[in-house]
Amino acid sequence: MSDSQTAVHVLKHHFRDMEQQNETSSFGMWVFLVTEIMFFGGLFCAYLIYRILYFDSFAAASSTIDVKWGAINTVVLICSSLTMALAVHAAQLGKRKVLVGFLIATIMLGGVFLGIKAKEYHDKFVEHHVPGPSFHFEVEPEMAEKFHAIDPAKTEIFFSLYFLMTGLHATHMVIGFGLLTWLVIAGSKGKYSPIYYSPVEMVGLYWHFVDIVWIWLFPLLYLISRHH
Amino acid sequence: MSEHIVSPKIYVLVFMALIIFTGLTYGIALINLGPFNAIVAITIAMIKTLLVILFFMHVKYSPKMTKVTVVSGFFFLLILVALSLTDYISRPWAGYYGGGSAKPANNK
Amino acid sequence: MATTVAQPVEKTNYLNADYGIKSWLLTTDHKRIALLYLASVTFFFFIGGFFAMLIRLELLTPAGDLMQADTYNKVFTMHGVIMVFFFLIPSIPAVLGNFLVPLMVGAKDLAFPKINLLSWYLYMIGGAFALYGMINGGVDTGWTFYTPFSTTYSNTNVSMVAIGVFINGFSSIFTGLNFIVTIHRMRAPGLTWSRLPLFLWSHYATAVIMVLGTPVIAITLLLVAAERLLHLGIFDARLGGDPILFQHLFWFYSHPAVYIMILPAMGVISELVTCFSRKRAFGYYFVALASIGIAVIGFLVWAHHMFVAGISVYAAMVFSFLSYLVAIPSAIKVFNWTATLYKGSIRFTTPMLYVFGFIGLFTIGGMTGLFLAALGVDVHVTDTYFVVAHFHYIMVGGAIMAYLGGLHFWWPKITGRMYPESWAKLSALLVFVGFNLTFFPQFVLGYMGMPRRYWQYPPEFGVLNILSTAGASVLAVGYVFPMIYFAWSLRYGPKASANPWRAAGLEWTVPSPPSTFNFDETPVVTWEAYNYDEIEETEEAEVVG
């Protein structure tokens, strides 16, 4: 289809021109991301306050999480952010195959991330650190030496917040997969062109936001006084 | 904003910076800096967030209104955290049970 | 800006453009969605009102004799949940706002029509969850869901209703998102911010609060549901959690939520007071900026609900000081409305009666707010009927009065029919009298120390409660009247012209009811807001009422 036809077909009836439509959709996406900031913000605020109240228990609980996998996951997610950004770039230039390639790469990296996350959850399950009736926290000697005031009941709060925050983040990634697969299908049909690519950009903004949430989760949850 | 096409070179540069900062925050966490550990971790996370927002999310090239929206989002989150902390931090000042003389009550 | 007195030939408008269930349930036309909201909001209003009558009947006598104690607890909880989350928050923004924002802005529709329909469906799904929770045995935690009662000690459908409110929260997030983007990006050429009607200023401020506040209560209710289902210890003192943290997170949204309820009402009042005084809004900039001021400072004051909850003395001082700052913009608005009447040409139509009622009662409501922000007095009166009277003066005396005033004012535009003026004036009077008789005695009860949510009370509070119940029955009649004559007006009401009140505003330049795409060609705005002096000179069209 020639460019003008796609433009007419794609321009919604209540917008004056494509420029207004694109600006409106991206501004709308940013307002939605502000609600996501406040949504995760409530959890971060609860985490911050409990961390101040029970620092030693939080530090002890955090020391049982393998920081190596957390770092690898951060790198994986940053790579997926890169591939997502390049996908948006490809959509802007109308390169259909490159767009679909990068979208699939983003999905793959996301999959790797969730795989590592599942492994970490499994480790926690094995160590009985999943909050609930089966929860049991063993205070190892070197932990007790480094952090004096460890209270096993308070470590359960850390793990509750750990599973809630990383679980909410993982849920947002699964939603991201849904959006990305929809983009892959529509992209391979050539729906996106240099004139109309705002859906790709919207999902890009969403994906980068999910990456930012992890950028904050990694130091807050994994790096509580790891020094010896 | 949507018109402005960012060259992949910038994306790769930003990507490298993010990886380096991740390594940095991991490395610094292993050194005992006392209270500064948390401050450094938070500043590095802020820098990484800024990088992602400005370049990956094109806010650097967006109209002013998008920048205002982003800043207001983080500002109101700051209000929630800061004003809640005014309660939690100031509780021990007036005697833990929220009342009573701050000076130790010698009951003699 | 000539108003065409068109012959009422059967022109196609948004109502008769399409027929059938699908045309309503799958519509993306903001006007039809507004009518869907009107129906569902009215449905929930009468359920909440029914529970209110049950409460008042129970409190007629000091002893708890109409119903069991836990039934009474469920009744006042559902009264609170339904009225707050399913009537007051959506009423003006979703009904009047949805209908009028695109028209006033000069656009064909809101920025995201499909998301607008989604927000109505989320509202209905949330409502279904809440109603199912109610039918399935109700919830007895109070609309505030305070922990640890709501998480560990209540065995009613707390999770069901909490998830219902959670889903309903996203409905108001998407409405807020739609309004912000529409007002920013889709204004007609020439419609600068200083020419925006004050209705849009207040809806813009409301939308900002909806977008920034609602997610926090969404996550808080999610934590309550998670704690109930997975036995986590986030707010359970025995496991190290802190019940006061729940109150911080809850009130961080729930106080700005009361500004979500009152700001749209203020917008409606600004429109009505200017139209029926035939004058520009007095101090337009100050009233507009006061809306934004209320929205921003509204986020700093939440802990004045918690002065006795166990927060520290110094935090209480900080929040009390900030609570006094948020009172100032409301005072500015009241003074400006009153000043607008000066040297105007005032007509006593029904909407204007509601304006007089609003300004009077909102002033009393606002002033009693100063009692509650005063630390010394608040310790005595918090959690008593003084608080109940204060927020009912603001919500019922303020928000519902403005909602009824706005509904009467824009009814000809929405349906193309005029409502019966004399019946409407009678019901306005009934509402005013019934309201004051219901809630003024509760101020006295409050200071005498009658606590909130009491199923039975000491006999010396008996007489004032009898007065209050008497008032409630008058108020109920006052609310039933509009239902009747609005329905009557759909069939028999006289046809309304495009601008029956000769009001200023883009929504009055299109025929009533407007066509599906509002404007045939995008209007160009060359006049200032509320240019009634120009309207006066141009023509003397026949005036209704």
Next chain:
Amino acid sequence: MSRALKELEQDGLRYMLNFPLLPDRASTLSVHVDALYFFLVALTLVFSVGIALAIVILAIRYRRERQPKPVPIEGSLVLELTWTIIPLGITMVIFIWAAAIYFYETRPPRGAMEIYAVGKQWMWKFEHVEGQREINTLHVPIGRDVRMIMTSQDVIHSFFVPAFRTKADVLPGRYTSVWFRPTKTGRYHLFCAEYCGTQHSGMIGEVVVMEAADYQQWAQSGTDGSLASAGEKNFQQYGCAMCHRSDTQGRGPNIVALYGKPVLLDDGRTVLADETYIRESIMNPGAKIASGFKNIMPSFEGQISEDEMVALVAYVKALGNGMANPPAPVANPDTGVYPVTPNKEPSMVAPNQPKPAPSQPKQK
């Protein structure tokens, strides 16, 4: 009384005609709160009547018939400034006045008489230091500062006496306090003001203010020893004496004359040893470790009930203040075994000799 009133009196409707409009004034605080309340009522009257009059006058004077042509007025900056600055000034005056009352109300004077209260779903349990225990009624002497130290066994309650104008939420897991000095004898309502479940409206009671002599006589009669002595029994029963000894070899800190003193913790913080610190150190000792000691004390959460906890706290507060020091541990008569602290073998004397007990804090 008129005949009609007498009839009403008979069939129990005595409040039909002469119902009160203001609560009694029975505490020093009520006078201050009432003064601010009347000022605010007057202010509300002024503004509400003022606005209502303005509306009525303007509406009538400028109705359409008398004023067909409206006069366009934009607004006036002077007017806007006046009705911004004047309300700001008034609100600041109210804020400072109210904050002063609040500051007076939340700071119990030193040497106030203490009464412990435990809120439980739908009843109040009061325990006087002299040992009297009461349900739902509270006897207090007139003219003396009374400080309520309250905690809840389950949900949040709120101790509210309208006649004293005081209210404080009663939270689970920590102590909150409220204080008042009764100035008028009589019986006053006691309400629970925070919604707490089915019988929330049944969780009421009476505060009986008595003459000082009557109170003294009432308090002494029929008690099986003071609260602190009950606390001492618990102190022995739970084996606290094993580690917390008045001489300094015990594994736990010496708690004689601990109450009210700042305690240096091992992470460098200093906290005030108040009731909540004592309670928290018993319920979960891991939270705050006195400097120089190890985290070896087991948690007694769930083993000690709130009533026993109140007695223990009263005992610890009485130590070094008119109460004998804790005696050496008493072997169980029949088994001859010292009460061993649960699930932790008493280790030999701690390797590093514990530094002097924290009750003599190092001067910073």
